[in-house]
Amino acid sequence: MTAGEAAAPGDGQHGQHGHLEFDTSMAHQARIYDYLLGGKDNYAADRVAGGKMLEIYPDTAFTARANRAFLGRAVRYLAGEAGIRQFLDIGTGIPTAGNTHQVAQKIAPESRVVYVDYDPIVLAHARALLTSRTNGATAYVDSDLRDTGKILAHAGEVLDFTEPVAVTLLSILHAVVDADDPHAIVATLMDAVPPGSYLAISHAGSDLIEPEALQALYDSWKGRLQQPFQWRSREEVARFFAGMDLAEPGLVRVDDWRPDSGTADTNRAAMWAAVARKR
Amino acid sequence: MPSGETPGSGQEESSAEPTVLRMLLGAQLRRLREASDISAEKAGYAIRGSRSKISRMETGRVGLKARDVEDLLTLYGVADERERAKVLALAKRSREPEWWTQYNDILPDWFETYLGLESAATAIRTFEMQFVPGLLQTEGYARAVTMLGHQTSAPEEVTRRVGLRLGRQDLLTREKPPRIWAVMDEAVLRRPLGGAAVMRAQLRRLAEAARLPHVTLQVVPFARGGHAAASGSFSILRFEEQDLPDVVYIEQLTSAVYLDQRTDVEHYLEVVDQLSGEALTPAETMRFIQQVARDAGDESI
Numbered sequence: 123m124t125a126g127e128a129a130a131p132g133d134g135q136h137g138q139h140g141h142l143e144f145d146t147s148m149a150h151q152a153r154i155y156d157y158l159l160g161g162k163d164n165y166a167a168d169r170v171a172g173g174k175m176l177e178i179y180p181d182t183a184f185t186a187r188a189n190r191a192f193l194g195r196a197v198r199y200l201a202g203e204a205g206i207r208q209f210l211d212i213g214t215g216i217p218t219a220g221n222t223h224q225v226a227q228k229i230a231p232e233s234r235v236v237y238v239d240y241d242p243i244v245l246a247h248a249r250a251l252l253t254s255r256t257n258g259a260t261a262y263v264d265s266d267l268r269d270t271g272k273i274l275a276h277a278g279e280v281l282d283f284t285e286p287v288a289v290t291l292l293s294i295l296h297a298v299v300d301a302d303d304p305h306a307i308v309a310t311l312m313d314a315v316p317p318g319s320y321l322a323i324s325h326a327g328s329d330l331i332e333p334e335a336l337q338a339l340y341d342s343w344k345g346r347l348q349q350p351f352q353w354r355s356r357e358e359v360a361r362f363f364a365g366m367d368l369a370e371p372g373l374v375r376v377d378d379w380r381p382d383s384g385t386a387d388t389n390r391a392a393m394w395a396a397v398a399r400k401r
Numbered sequence: 402m403p404s405g406e407t408p409g410s411g412q413e414e415s416s417a418e419p420t421v422l423r424m425l426l427g428a429q430l431r432r433l434r435e436a437s438d439i440s441a442e443k444a445g446y447a448i449r450g451s452r453s454k455i456s457r458m459e460t461g462r463v464g465l466k467a468r469d470v471e472d473l474l475t476l477y478g479v480a481d482e483r484e485r486a487k488v489l490a491l492a493k494r495s496r497e498p499e500w501w502t503q504y505n506d507i508l509p510d511w512f513e514t515y516l517g518l519e520s521a522a523t524a525i526r527t528f529e530m531q532f533v534p535g536l537l538q539t540e541g542y543a544r545a546v547t548m549l550g551h552q553t554s555a556p557e558e559v560t561r562r563v564g565l566r567l568g569r570q571d572l573l574t575r576e577k578p579p580r581i582w583a584v585m586d587e588a589v590l591r592r593p594l595g596g597a598a599v600m601r602a603q604l605r606r607l608a609e610a611a612r613l614p615h616v617t618l619q620v621v622p623f624a625r626g627g628h629a630a631a632s633g634s635f636s637i638l639r640f641e642e643q644d645l646p647d648v649v650y651i652e653q654l655t656s657a658v659y660l661d662q663r664t665d666v667e668h669y670l671e672v673v674d675q676l677s678g679e680a681l682t683p684a685e686t687m688r689f690i691q692q693v694a695r696d697a698g699d700e701s702i
Binding site: 163249 | 674
């Protein structure tokens with residue numbers, strides 16, 4: 123499937139790095155996500171697109187919530203068990219409860235978090251709401267994920283790249299089409315951090331949903347969405363972690379990654395997730 | 402942020418109950434009733450009343466008694482204790498006399514409504530063209546703004562008006578303060594209300610406020626040219642309850658406009674989002690405030 127083409131509006135940005143235009147007449151991934159999570163920072167076009175997704179695939183909202191919950195568990199694992207104190211959170215999105223720095227700094231107040239997003243409005247929300255109350259730090263980088271040089275240069279002002287860093291790419295890589303080589307982007311980012319660093323990814327899974335439903339989703343996004351969308355298979359997502367050691371339980375559905383005890387409702391979300399350590 | 406200090410805003414018959422809170426609660430009850438597919442007659446019967454009682458409650462024209470609200474929530478199948486407690490707390494607040502009732506004689510009821518909403522909001526986004534947001538004003542600055550509209554008032558009345566304004570600021574230091582996100586035109590910082598000394602103190606207050614974790618300040622500098630909010634100042638109040646829509650507040654000369662229809666609110670949300678993206682970042686704004694203070698002869702901020 124040529125997903126990048128299916129999500130036609132992406133063609134305009136594909137290959138271009140930089141800002142996203144503020145255009146509320148088009149749906150926007152971060153705002154659809156806000157809508158699915160019950161937030162109020164979304165517009166009519168986002169609700170139409172989100173509503174359409176719910177119609178085609180009712181577990182969309184469950185998946186969005188599961189992804190948000192994964193962020194909490196992954197960052198708790200990274201700041202706790204893995205002892206990470208530096209976070210590079212790319213694809214920040216509209217702030218909601220339990221953001222990366224809050225989770226990390228609750229465990230280790232000295233944690234430093236750099237948020238990266240390419241949408242000026244999302245970034246304005248992040249600067250307003252994602253502020254540290256501890257002796258740690260939060261910083262914001264205005265950059266496209268594809269502009270790894272810019273991300274690393276700015277993050278380097280706050281993070282120490284001789285010490286381990288956790289790079290988190292949650293629900294963002296499916297907005298990068300194959301033509302932009304997301305695997306090379308991830309490899310470039312991980313090359314910049316030392317051994318003992320971590321990579322956390324969640325990614326919409328093309329093999330976790332009926333092919334007809336996936337095609338219907340792609341069709342529903344045509345001309346409606348500001349970003350391209352390309353869901354990937356388990357095998358394609360696994361390649362992001364090539365040469366790294368996956369933390370238990372490996373690459374699984376986002377709701378199956380170390381679920382909190384007492385969570386019965388799992389094995390349902392249409393998203394792959396894993397956390398891995400760089401050798 | 403609103404002042405309620407527009408000239409000629411004399412008191413009309415002042416209602417002790419925050420109208421919009423009642424409207425919001427009423428709308429929420431209507432949504433719950435419709436979602437559970439229960440007729441107004443049946444709901445009215447359940448609370449020992451009629452269809453028109455339900456209609457009056459749902460349009461916010463009457464106060465909401467705790468017992469009625471409890472019975473309706475049960476009828477509508479709202480069993481979650483937290484959800485019930487939230488609605489009941491709001492219903493209670495919509496009945497209780499608030500701290501500002503002591504100012505009833507100088508408080509127009511359209512502004513009293515705002516005070517009710519402001520104290521219930523969990524987030525307040527505001528755009529200001531001319532004045533420092535009311536919640537962040539110093540006493541001297543508040544006095545200067547008050548004097549603009551009440552030059553002929555007795556000193557005692559001016560003092561009470563300033564007291565009302567400063568009383569609102571208590572919410573900044575309460576246990577769970579609302580998030581304040583204010584975007585100001587550069588004119589707000591440059592216009593020396595109350596004279597140079599008052600303005601220097603006000604700039605210091607702004608710099609202090611900007612350091613609070615729940616306060617975000619952004620300035621749109623003159624150098625940015627025209628901006629998205631050509632029409633003027635406004636505030637958007639957001640409430641924690643998912644059911645309650647944002648409310649836009651626009652103050653006019655002798656009254657105020659409240660918007661809570663999604664299509665109306667969204668227009669203002671878009672403008673304030675756009676402005677937040679265009680304005681200086683919070684860090685740049687802090688340096689900008691310091692620069693304006695230096696221009697005004699204060700090196701100490």
